[in-house]
Each structure stands twice: as C-alpha cells, then as structure tokens.
Amino acid sequence: MASVSSSVQKKFQPVQVPNPNKESVFSEYSKLLDKEINGWLLEKIIKHSNKTCVFKCSKKEYDEGNETFRFFKRYCAMKMIRKGTYDSDTSFENECLILKHIGSCYKKSVYKMYLPQLFDFKKTITYNYLFMSLYGSNLEDIMRRSSEKRLEFKSWLLTIESIFTGLKALHHINIIHLNLSPKNIVVDFEELGRQNKRVVARIIDFGLAMKVNFDVYKKDIKLDIESSACGTYEGNQIGNFYYRSLYLHRGFSPHYRDDIFSYLYIIMKLYSGLPWSEKDDEIKVREKKMTVTSDELKSYLPKYMGEIVDYILKHDYFLTGDYDYILQYLKHFIQLTGINWNDKCDWEVKTNLLKCW
Template identity: 25%
Template sequence: SGLIRLFPKLSKKNVSKPLFKLGDKVGNRWIINGMIGSGGYGQIYYAIDERSEEQLGVAIKTESKIRKGKTSKRMILEQKVLLRLQGRSHAPLMWGSGSTSKVNYIIMQLLSKNLSDIRKQSPYKRFSRSTTGRILIQGIAGLRDLHHIGYIHRDVKPQNICFGLTEVSKHRLIFVDFGLARRYRYNNGQIRPLREGCGFRGTTIYASLRSHEGMDLGPADDLISLYYSAIEMVRGSVPWKRSLHSSDIKMAKFQMQEDDFRAVSKYVGEGFRELGRAVTCMDADDEPNYYELQKIMMEFTANRPLSDPYDWDNDFEEVLQENHLNRHLRF
C-alpha cells in the first residue's frame, strides 16, 4: 500500500554527535528507537510511547542548545509557531516539548518521507499533473493558515512538505520546519514595515527573486517557492537545475517570468502557467487571494477530490500514462 512506501527510513547508524542514543527515554515516556534524519540544525528521532498501545510512534526533533557558541533560537521559534498552528489541517500535531541540559526538543506527529524523497521513487522522477495540482491546492491552504497567524515560512521546498501516515491523514499535506519563519503581521493586523537589505533567506533553488535581491519577504514569496517546488515535481527538475551560482539561478528565474511561463508550462497546461503569473505579480506586502489561486488548480485538476489516490498510492501509474509529458521533459 501507499503507506508502506511513505514510511520514513530509520537509520541505526551513528552520527558524529548524537543528541540522544537508542533506548534513551525522553520526557519520561518516549523511548528513542532510531534516527529519521539529521541536518545542519539538529536531528530527528523516531520514538515509541511506552504508555500507549498505539505503536505508530512519534518524531522527536532536537537541536543542541548551543550552536557555534550562540544560544540556538530556531526551536524556540518553531515551537511558538507550531503551538499557534495546532488544530489546523496542514500543520504537524505537537505532543509536547522540553529540554535537557544540552538539548531542546519537540515531540510531534510522525510524518511520511518528504516530497523530494517520494518524487525520487517515481519512474520519471516526477509526479503526475493531478498529484501536483492537488499538492498545490493543499499547499496553498497550508500557507494560508500560517499567514493567517501572522507568520511567513521563508523556506518552502519539497523537503519541508510531508503527508500523514494514518488512514485519516495519508492524503493530507503537512508543512514542516518553521525554524526560518518570521512574523510579518502584528496581532492587531498591521503588516510589519518592510526592511531594507535583509540578506538571503531560504534555499537558493526555491527562493523567490525578492530573496535573491536581499529584499524583505511576504506571503507571496512562500507561494512563489511553492510554485518553484511544483515545477520540479511535475517536470522532474527546475530549469536552473544545472546552474551553480546564485546569480545564474536568479537570472533563470527572471527569464522564466520574462517568457511569461510559456516554456515551463508547455505540455503541463495553461492553468500551470496562470498560477505562475498569479504568484509572481504580487508585492511582498500584498494579501494573496488564496481561494482564487486554489481555483486555478481546481480547474487544472478537473476538480479531482483531494482524497483521491496520489501517485504513490498506485505505483505512479498516472505518471507513466502521461507519455506526452514524459517525452518532452528534459531541461
């Protein structure tokens, strides 16, 4: 079944500086059972709840309290954002958080492999139009929820998008990693004034042109990163895949806009082109019309239900049927 395919791979191998080890008990009830991944900012562990028969387990996200001599703030921010997102469909459930003398941690819902890893299992390293369109509809909803609590993500990319792992959540898209999030709107609804010279934020391949320019970002920039992610999902790569320098990547993104998204939407569909135009014509302090953006994609997917099977549920057979696209997709 699709769920087997989605389950994160556990690594039992040792990383250089593990923050927890196998068998450690966290928060008096969660027993560390393996590592799901590790990155620049910390590690994610798989743990089992000793008080529960429910054996799906949880993910425990960790970071060292001190990083490069400074107190690490990413997880404190992440916890704040996650807490405010509880109860929204596209955010991970948070079971708790805490710290030891050396480590901050958050205990959260165990999720699927990320979309980047799932895409690489596909025969053409891509998703079908229908799966991509429905990922976009859900992604727009998830970003709307985040923006509504006054935050922007600033690092939207396939690696930060997962699905649930239970029967009820397996077709539900979930954003992760709010460590680069920033408050862009105050509680009273006022937009924070845009700053000058902010430096680069995000991941080069998916960052908006504003980010390349070192300008302040807004809700539209998250949507642009989601769109760049979708190009990679449906075409198997972005046009700037082989560019090594940030300046070349920036140029390719600019040229794609100048081309009015013709090349990138060729064989994918007019709706895909329309979405590209719609997300890139907004300013940083614009309030996106999320429903209008979703409508473009609903039309694109012929209103296919979000609960219908996705590519990984049926061995990517829809990808294989899209011969026209598969033949033309080599950037």
C-alpha cells in the same frame, strides 16, 4: 504547556545521548529505543544523521468518551537536534514559538489538519528535543527515489492544493515560512496511512519562519519586480536560494509574497523542473530569475496553470481573495481532470518511495 513530572524526569536523566564522533551513530541512537523521554516511548528510528535523529514515538492516553476502549495510542515524531548544528538555540526556540502560535490559533479549526502540532519540547546541555506531529517522507526524497524524478500528475495536483491550503492558513495568522522547498513538505507516515483524505501534504520546519505585524490585507508594500532598486534587509540570505523569491534575493524585507513565489517554483519543480539547475550557484540562479519570462515559467507547468502564473507575477501583495481565487482554481482543475481525493498518490502505491534509508 504541562510541566514534566518528576517520574518522567527520572526516566529521562539516565539516558545517554549519542556521540556523533563515534563510528556507528545508528547503533548509538538505537540504544534509545524502548526508552521514555517526556512520557513518550521511542519505538522506531525514522531518519538519522550524525547531528539529528527523528524517532517515531507513542504514549497511551485515556479516552473518557469511549467506554469500550478506555486507552488509545497517540503517536508523535521526536526530533533530536545536537546543539550548535541547528542555528544554535535560536532556530529551535523560534520553531517552538511558531508551532505554539499555530496550535493556539487553529486548535479547533479545519486548518489544524494542514499544519504540524507541537506536543512538547525539552532542552538539555547537549541536545534539544521537539515532540510534534508524526509525518513521513518529504517530497524531495520521494522525487529522488522516483524513476521519473517528479510526481505523477494525479499526485502532483492533489499535493499542490494541499500545500497552498496550508500556506493560506499560515499567512492568515501572520506567519511567513521563508524556507519553503520540497524538502520541507511531507506526506503522512507510511505505517499509519493518510490521516485525512483531503490532506495529502503538509508544510514543516519553521526554524526560519517569522511572525509579522501586518496582515494579508495590507496594500502599501509594493515593488516593481523589474526595478533595479535593492533593499537593505540584513537577513536577505535566508532560506534555500533555489526556491527563494527574487524580492529576498534583492534584499527586501520578508513578505507573504515571498512564500507565494517559492510556492510557484516548488510546483514547477514537482511537475517538470525549473529554468535554473541545482548545479547553478546562487548568483546564477538569481540572474536566471531576473531574466526568465512568464511564458518560460508557464512551459514548466500544464497549460491550464498559465493563468495562475500570470496571477502570481502581477500581484506584488496578496489579499484574502487572492488565496481563495487560487484555491478555487486548483479545485476546479481537480474536478476537470476527474481526479478523486480517494485516489492513491505515488507513495501510497509505490511504497519504496517512502523508505527513509
């Protein structure tokens, strides 16, 4: 990663970071607008809280291949995180390492479009800063703002295909996300529009992700989901328990299958809901996951998706072919419904779904 120039450091040093104890936090964050940090100009506040703030940033870059327009504007999102509120420095540094690994593996790959890029990062005494791909609202916020509290069918189908493609890309470079939820899946930033018509949604937030030393071909990690046995993995409380796999609830070591089960729960939630309620505590959610039948899970999805539910439930591990099978199944479903990738999604038509506050 390129080192920060002395001129940029001088620009950065005088910037006063917001005090989350002040009455008007937004006003304090606003003082950073039109200033530069690490060469990025802070243009707009996308989202904020007392502990974090996300800015839309830009910088001018020189394009040697374009003789007409030598300079172009490059955008990013700067996530500003107060230390001690992001699982300390550990999650921040872990996310940086994971994003750097993604970037090195998919620098020239088509999968680059499905995953965020890390442009830069900076640590100070009070705040950590991540400069990464600029995206828009997450699916949880979009559903919350929707009168139906779910995605329309067309948007749902295009979205779940994009999510699974991104998940396949992660797993094939030995990364398990471990915190998949609608809150950690985002669409393109509203002012820039869809950057690629085939990419509707992307997975973000890799603070809990793991890079493992076994790949998707490994066959010797099997477990009967009905077994009463429990594992001893000390990190079994990781991730959002609402979407956590039953394997992690029982304390087994993380595996690719955990993300696959989270994916299943997410696509059900986006379509109609889940057998457990958001009002249920972790114990209640775990009990329902242990007793729910495949037919009940299928009832929360279109009938055509029943085969996918069975396929996931019957495979304790995933091989390369499993991902391709599910992706081809989803693509065929899109073709059967006559949906086109040029069709607009909910949030591209109803712009109120994209408001950040």
